[in-house]
Amino acid sequence: xxxxxxxxxxxxxxxxxxxxxxxxxxxxxxxxxxxxxxxxxxxxxxxxxxxxxxxxxxxxxxxxxxxxxxxxxxxxxxxxxxxxxxxxxxxxxxxxxxxxxxxxxxxxxxxxxxxxxxxxxxxxxxxxxxxxxxxxxxxxxxxxxxxxxxxxxxxxxxxxxxxxxxxxxxxxxxxxxxxxxxxxxxxxxxxxxxxxxxxxxxxxxxxxxxxxxxxxxxxxxxxxxxxxxxxxxxxxxxxxxxxxxxxxxxxxxxxxxxxxxxxxxxxxxxxxxxxxx
Amino acid sequence: xxxxxxxxxxxxxxxxxxxxxxxxxxxxxxxxxxxxxxxxxxxxxxxxxxxxxxxxxxxxxxxxxxxxxxxxxxxxxxxxxxxxxxxxxxxxxxxxxxxxxxxxxxxxxxxxxxxxxxxxxxxxxxxxxxxxxxxxxxxxxxxxxxxxxxxxxxxxxxxxxxxxxxxxxxxxxxxxxxxxxxxxxxxxxxxxxxxxxxxxxxxxxxxxxxxxxxxxxxxxxxxxxxxxxxx
Amino acid sequence: xxxxxxxxxxxxxxxxxxxxxxxxxxxxxxxxxxxxxxxxxxxxxxxxxxxxxxxxxxxxxxxxxxxxxxxxxxxxxxxxxxxxxxxxxxxxxxxxxxxxxxxxxxxxxxxxxxxxxxxxxxxxxxxxxxxxxxxxxxxxxxxxxxxxxxxxxxxxxxxxxxxxxxxxxxxxxxxxxxxxxxxxxxxxxxxxxxxxxxxxxxxxxxxxxxxxxxxxxxxxxxxxxxxxxxxxxxxxxxx
Numbered sequence: 001x002x003x004x005x006x007x008x009x010x011x012x013x014x015x016x017x018x019x020x021x022x023x024x025x026x027x028x029x030x031x032x033x034x035x036x037x038x039x040x041x042x043x044x045x046x047x048x049x050x051x052x053x054x055x056x057x058x059x060x061x062x063x064x065x066x067x068x069x070x071x072x073x074x075x076x077x078x079x080x081x082x083x084x085x086x087x088x089x090x091x092x093x094x095x096x097x098x099x100x101x102x103x104x105x106x107x108x109x110x111x112x113x114x115x116x117x118x119x120x121x122x123x124x125x126x127x128x129x130x131x132x133x134x135x136x137x138x139x140x141x142x143x144x145x146x147x148x149x150x151x152x153x154x155x156x157x158x159x160x161x162x163x164x165x166x167x168x169x170x171x172x173x174x175x176x177x178x179x180x181x182x183x184x185x186x187x188x189x190x191x192x193x194x195x196x197x198x199x200x201x202x203x204x205x206x207x208x209x210x211x212x213x214x215x216x217x218x219x220x221x222x223x224x225x226x227x228x229x230x231x232x233x234x235x236x237x238x239x240x241x242x243x244x245x246x247x248x249x250x251x252x253x254x255x256x257x258x259x260x261x262x263x264x265x266x267x268x269x270x271x272x273x274x275x276x277x
Numbered sequence: 278x279x280x281x282x283x284x285x286x287x288x289x290x291x292x293x294x295x296x297x298x299x300x301x302x303x304x305x306x307x308x309x310x311x312x313x314x315x316x317x318x319x320x321x322x323x324x325x326x327x328x329x330x331x332x333x334x335x336x337x338x339x340x341x342x343x344x345x346x347x348x349x350x351x352x353x354x355x356x357x358x359x360x361x362x363x364x365x366x367x368x369x370x371x372x373x374x375x376x377x378x379x380x381x382x383x384x385x386x387x388x389x390x391x392x393x394x395x396x397x398x399x400x401x402x403x404x405x406x407x408x409x410x411x412x413x414x415x416x417x418x419x420x421x422x423x424x425x426x427x428x429x430x431x432x433x434x435x436x437x438x439x440x441x442x443x444x445x446x447x448x449x450x451x452x453x454x455x456x457x458x459x460x461x462x463x464x465x466x467x468x469x470x471x472x473x474x475x476x477x478x479x480x481x482x483x484x485x486x487x488x489x490x491x492x493x494x495x496x497x498x499x500x501x502x503x504x505x506x507x508x
Numbered sequence: 509x510x511x512x513x514x515x516x517x518x519x520x521x522x523x524x525x526x527x528x529x530x531x532x533x534x535x536x537x538x539x540x541x542x543x544x545x546x547x548x549x550x551x552x553x554x555x556x557x558x559x560x561x562x563x564x565x566x567x568x569x570x571x572x573x574x575x576x577x578x579x580x581x582x583x584x585x586x587x588x589x590x591x592x593x594x595x596x597x598x599x600x601x602x603x604x605x606x607x608x609x610x611x612x613x614x615x616x617x618x619x620x621x622x623x624x625x626x627x628x629x630x631x632x633x634x635x636x637x638x639x640x641x642x643x644x645x646x647x648x649x650x651x652x653x654x655x656x657x658x659x660x661x662x663x664x665x666x667x668x669x670x671x672x673x674x675x676x677x678x679x680x681x682x683x684x685x686x687x688x689x690x691x692x693x694x695x696x697x698x699x700x701x702x703x704x705x706x707x708x709x710x711x712x713x714x715x716x717x718x719x720x721x722x723x724x725x726x727x728x729x730x731x732x733x734x735x736x737x738x739x740x741x742x743x744x745x746x747x
Contacts, residue, residue, distance in 0.1 A: 044655055045739060080371050084508045105283055105373035115368035117296070117359065119303040128296050132372040134283040158303075174368065178281060434668075438661050442651040451647055452665065455640045459675040462683060482682055490675050497671055501664045504584065507657065 031094030033058045033213035034079065034182050039088035040237075041071075041078050048074040050237035051088070054215075056230075058181070061204065061214040063224035063245070066234035067261045072217045075234070076184050079215065080109050092182055105133055108180035112190040114171040118160035122146060122170040125159060126177050133178035145173040148206075150199050164191045172200065176207070183207060185216045189223050201227055221254045233257060235264045286381065289374040293382025298389060300359060307355045308390065315348045315398040319405055333406040338417075338469040341402055342461050345395065345421065346428070350450050352390050353432035356383050357440040370506065380502035384433040384495075391425050408472070416477060417468045420484070424464040426491045431456045434498040437505045456494075463487045520733045523726050531722035534715040538708075546708045558616045560709055564716035565608035571720055572602030573638070576645075580666035583659050592659035593735070595666065596649060597727035601720060603642045609635055628684035630677060637676050641669040655735060 036054035040047060049071045056062055066072045077083045079090050081097045081104050089096055095103035109115075116125045126145050130138035146152045151169045159167055168191050176183065183204075189197050204214060204227045218224045225231065225245055231253070233241040241260070243253075284292060301308055322340045323333070360366035369379050399418055403410055432453050439448040464487055467480035542560050579595035582588055613632055614624045627633055645665050652658040 082367060082370050082508070101375065102283060102373045104371060105281060107371060109367065109371045111364070111367070113364040113367070115365050116363050117300055117365055118362065119300045120296075124299070128292070129368065129372070131284070131292050132289065132369070132374060134281045134373075136281075431668075434664075438648075438664070441657065442648070442661075443653075444647070444651045448644075448648060448651055451644045455637050455644060456668070456672055458637055459672070459679040462679040466683065486675065486678055486682065493671065493675075494668075497668060501668065504660050504664050 032056060032091070033060070033093060034215065035089075035091040035094075036075075036079060037089050037091075039075070039078055039085045039090060041074055041083060042086045047237055049078065049085075052234075052237075052239055054232075054239070056182075056213040056215070058211045058213055059208050060230060061208055061216060061228045062230045062232060063228035064215060064217045064232050064234060065219070065221060065224060065257055066217075067265065070234040071237040072234050073186055076186050076215065076217055080104075080107055080184050082109075105178065106181045108175040108178070108183040109186075110172055110175045110183065110188045111186040112168075112188070114159075114167045116159045116167060116171055116174065119158060121156050121158050122151060122162070122173070123155040125170060126173045129174045130177045135178050138177075141177050142173075145177040146170070148176070148203055149173045165193050165196045168192055169196055169199070172203070176203075179212075181212055183212055183214045185214065185218075187218055188216070189218065189220055197223065221257055225250055225253070233260060235260065283373040286375050286378040289372075289378040290381035290385055293369070293379065294386040294389065297356065297359065297383065297386035301386075301390060307352060308393065311348045311351045311390075311394050312397055314351060315344050315394055316401050318344045318347065319398065319401055323405060334408065334472065335469075337402055337406040337408055338465060338472050340406075341399070341417075341421070341468065342424075342465045344398060344402075345391075345424065346454075346457060346461065348394050348398070349391055349425070349428050349432060350453065352394065353387055353429070353436045353453075354439075354446065354449055356387050356433060357437050361440055376503040376506060377499050380433065380437070380499055383437070384429050384498075387429045387433050388425060391429060392422065395421055395425070413471050413474065416471050420464050420468050420471070420487075423484070423487050423491060424460050427460040427487065427494060428453075428457055430491065430495045430498045434502060434505070437502065441505075459490050460487065463490075520736060521729050523729045523733070525726075528722045528726050531715070531719040535719050538711050538715040541711060542708050546704055547702060556616075558612050560712040562609060562612040562616060563709065564712045565605045565612060567713055568605035568716050568720035569602050569609055569635075569638075571717065572598040572605060572724065573642070575724065576602060577666055577670045580663035584663035584667075587656075587659075589655070589659065589735075590732075592662070593728050593731040594724070595662065596731050597724045599642055599645050599666075600727055601723045603639070603646065604723075605716075605720065606635060606639045606642065610639060627680075630680040630684055633680045634673065634677055638669075638673065641665075641672065645669065655738075 032055045034054065034056045036052055039049060039052045041049040052075060054062070064072050064075075074083065078085050079092075079097075081090075081101075084098070089098065091097070092103050093106050097103050117128075120128070123142055123146065126142040127138045130141045130145075135141045143152060143155065146155050149169045149172050151166060151173065154162060154166060159170060162170065168188070172188070185204075188200060192200060201223070204216075208214060208227070208229075214227070216224055216228060225248070228245050231243045231245055231248060232239050283289070319340060322336070322343070326336050357366075360369070366379075370376075395418070399414070399421065402408065403414060408414060432449070435452040435456075436449055439445045439452065442448055463483040467483040467487070470480050471477070538560075542557055546557070548556070575598035576595045579591040579598065582591040583595060610632075613635070617626060617629075617632075618624050625632070645662060648665055649658055649662050652661060
């Protein structure tokens with residue numbers, strides 16, 4: 001394992017200190033990093049996610065937009081294995097989540113809830129996660145993760161003493177300490193200041209560059225497009241639009257997206273579109 | 278990925294227990310409250326009987342079990358509350374560890390927590406009630422441990438359920454106490470006979486039911502735990 | 509696009525209907541017979557007549573609780589909402605019958621044994637703790653709004669409760685056997701019944717079982733209606 005420290009000029013004002021990402025077993029090239037097939041999830045009579053198909057290769061990032069209640073968070077939680085799909089399957093690195101609980105080891109989840117233990121220090125939280133994933137040498141893995149998100153100087157502060165934005169950074173470190181091949185992010189920019197947001201964007205680009213796949217759920221179109229290779233819009237539990245970010249008109253998309261969302265909420269107000277089955 | 282081997286069920290349970298105990302050690306509030314409650318209750322109960330009518334020696338066993346039960350309920354309540362705050366439970370569920378190990382980890386943490394309280398409560402009992410310190414006290418401590426296993430098995434499962442409901446503080450005792458009955462009945466019967474100087478062999482029938490209860494319910498609650506998670 | 513399977517929108521069935529009315533009438537008829545047309549037993553006096561109610565209460569309670577336990581397994585295994593409703597209905601009806609057992613028991617016992625309560629009576633003690641478990645079951649149900657979670661949690665509690673019963677029974681038996689030898693004189697043995705008393709007894713079993721079933725049926729419909737109403741609230745009027 002080599003550690004190459006290089007200072008690169010990033011698009012933002014901050015230096016990104018990079019380490020070689022130690023991907024010990026590159027995913028087999030013929031299997032998708034994430035494959036979601038025909039996934040639906042119902043709660044009682046309400047269908048929150050409706051026959052969604054998605055797939056991502058290594059190094060791709062999908063930005064998933066949509067209004068509140070569209071089912072984005074539910075879909076993400078199904079992919080993460082927190083919820084079971086009512087129908088359909090989720091495969092991560094070719095392995096089915098349902099049949100192979102260890103496939104979860106390739107996932108990392110970042111949400112607007114920090115999932116941290118406030119009484120413990122940042123380092124202890126990240127180390128605990130490292131041990132849960134069976135990472136060898138959890139102590140140094142934890143420090144590396146904290147350094148990546150630029151919070152190593154507060155490593156020994158109890159989490160409750162940190163501001164919301166710094167807590168979010170620790171949560172990010174916790175989520176990537178085991179070097180996941182698939183990272184799921186649910187509104188990760190919530191609560192982050194400009195510096196934190198920039199550090200996150202840099203880190204996401206870094207992850208992508210080293211072959212991880214990302215699914216980013218966000219309201220913020222600009223931030224989403226900044227790091228994504230693909231974009232999708234979810235309405236009423238379904239994916240209603242897909243684009244390659246490269247071919248997308250960045251200027252026009254925000255307005256188009258806004259009108260889609262407004263139309264949808266108008267329609268649901270008039271009950272001409274039935275959202276539930 | 279190939280050199281990441283997630284821990285097995287018991288290793289991850291132990292990791293989880295250590296984490297909970299580390300948090301408890303850091304904050305200490307639940308432990309100290311339960312401890313103060315236990316010792317306070319011991320002393321108050323002393324005055325609920327007329328000393329000339331019922332000797333402290335006879336009262337001590339009863340007090341022991343009452344105090345154990347209620348300090349257990351205090352301690353059990355917090356075990357899943359820790360995960361509730363910032364959805365720490367989600368991180369545990371995404372990790373490649375089994376659902377059962379989450380339950381076992383919590384239960385082991387609770388057992389150690391309770392044992393730590395008893396380490397102070399039992400000697401305090403001997404102190405305040407002038408009990409002879411000798412073999413009977415040690416045997417009763419063993420019976421207390423067996424009882425705690427049953428109490429923790431049930432209480433951990435129900436605290437996982439109660440934390441998701443509206444009436445968490447009321448629900449936990451309401452659900453748990455009927456299940457504590459066989460534990461307490463048998464442990465108390467055995468314990469008071471031991472205190473009275475009877476040999477261990479004589480109390481085996483009660484201990485057998487207690488051990489059977491422990492085995493059956495640790496197993497049943499471990500199996501039931503995944504159903505308390507929303508999936 | 510496959511649709512969600514749920515019960516088709518039908519007219520909710522009435523809770524109070526002729527079946528329940530008939531059951532109540534039958535019970536009234538039974539009471540008339542028991543009080544006026546059944547001879548008074550020699551040794552125990554008028555108080556013995558409570559036994560008809562007590563025994564019927566026991567049968568009704570056991571029936572209801574068995575239904576709850578079995579339906580809980582079905583609800584958990586097959587995610588069947590109807591089974592969950594039935595479990596809930598049976599639990600409530602069972603609680604009522606158990607309360608009857610627990611009140612008639614001591615009243616009768618006071619006459620027969622001279623004591624209101626007998627901890628060494630394994631059945632009585634078991635009934636008491638069963639009562640507590642069912643109350644806990646109903647309080648648990650009341651504390652959860654999400655339908656799926658409520659069904660799951662109640663089923664878990666019901667099955668653990670069923671597992672608990674033999675342990676309580678064993679424990680009380682052990683408690684009683686060592687502490688009080690089973691009093692032969694005081695134990696209510698099967699009294700020798702005249703043919704009329706036997707008929708009344710059988711009549712009580714029949715009418716109260718009928719009432720039990722009718723009550724469960726009515727309560728089941730109430731549960732279905734209530735959940736339908738709640739679902740309508742959630743969907744804002746679109747079922």
